[in-house]
């Protein structure tokens with residue numbers, strides 16, 4: 001069997017139209033090896049899940065590894081043609097080389113609540129054109145459809161890079177002995193038939209009627225309106241849920257809910273929803289804010305949150321229909337009705 005292609009060779013033959021974009025992907029992959037090595041050591045490398053006593057721009061408590069990952073990727077991006085970085089862990093944008101053509105939005109460490117639990121965590125990135133002559137934020141406050149590339153790294157049983165430069169979505173896995181990422185799956189296509197959903201069901205009572213009804217319908221299984229038995233998974237690291245859905249299908253939901261500060265959900269548009277949306281659309285999937293296409297949303301600020309639904313296109317579209325179709329019958333099943341006897 002021929003050896004799978006290295007990331008470098010792949011980028012040379014099938015990379016972006018603009019080699020600057022490939023350079024960013026290569027630098028992100030390179031720096032991720034350092035973070036992977038730190039994660040593999042767990043507490044032997046120090047107490048990575050300890051709070052640093054700071055909050056990030058979004059009010060989340062920063063963990064030691066959040067800050068290490070932010071510093072590592074931001075420094076590494078100095079070796080790529082990057083003008084600006086926007087990061088979950090920085091209130092404002094960071095200028096690297098003002099004349100460079102690209103801007104990168106980063107979630108340096110996704111799934112921070114899992115750092116101490118030996119569960120997969122990751123890094124998410126989005127590549128945009130830099131807009132010279134404007135303030136730092138202007139390059140980022142554009143709809144996600146303007147992304148030139150995007151991807152994520154997952155630090156799991158395997159360290160993998162999922163990336164797109166708008167020519168399909170591809171998966172590379174780190175060969176630790178050689179320190180090289182090699183092609184694991186080219187042109188991923190999401191399995192449409194898989195009946196599996198990912199949602200933090202502990203928030204059920206806070207969701208709106210449409211989200212509850214969709215999940216009720218999944219729970220109703222083959223006797224319900226979806227006519228199929230659904231399985232459930234929730235890892236609380238979006239990268240891990242996303243990877244699973246990419247390779248075997250399903251749907252991910254983090255909707256807005258009634259908790260204070262959660263009206264727009266938890267996930268951030270620029271460095272979580274947009275890159276995931278591009279990766280999934282390039283793999284024949286879809287991503288919405290429950291109704292609207294994520295990639296068409298014009299951001300108002302760097303750390304804006306958005307409800308997020310992504311995965312197999314038919315399932316994502318169905319969730320949108322539950323929100324938009326006024327004829328949708330919430331009362332059709334007495335057992336699962338929120339207007340029925342069980343929930344007056």
Ligand SMILES: O=P(O)(O)OC[C@H]1O[C@](O)(COP(=O)(O)O)[C@@H](O)[C@@H]1O
Nearest residue numbers: 107109110111112113200236237238
């Ligand atoms: O703890 P909850 O509310 O289930 O939220 C889990 C979600 O939050 C996140 O951890 C947010 O990302 P960060 O860890 O980068 O803040 C996602 O990875 C995950 O899907």
Ligand SMILES: [Mg+2]
Nearest residue numbers: 107109110111
């Ligand atoms: Mg995150």
Ligand SMILES: [Mg+2]
Nearest residue numbers: 088107109110
């Ligand atoms: Mg994060």
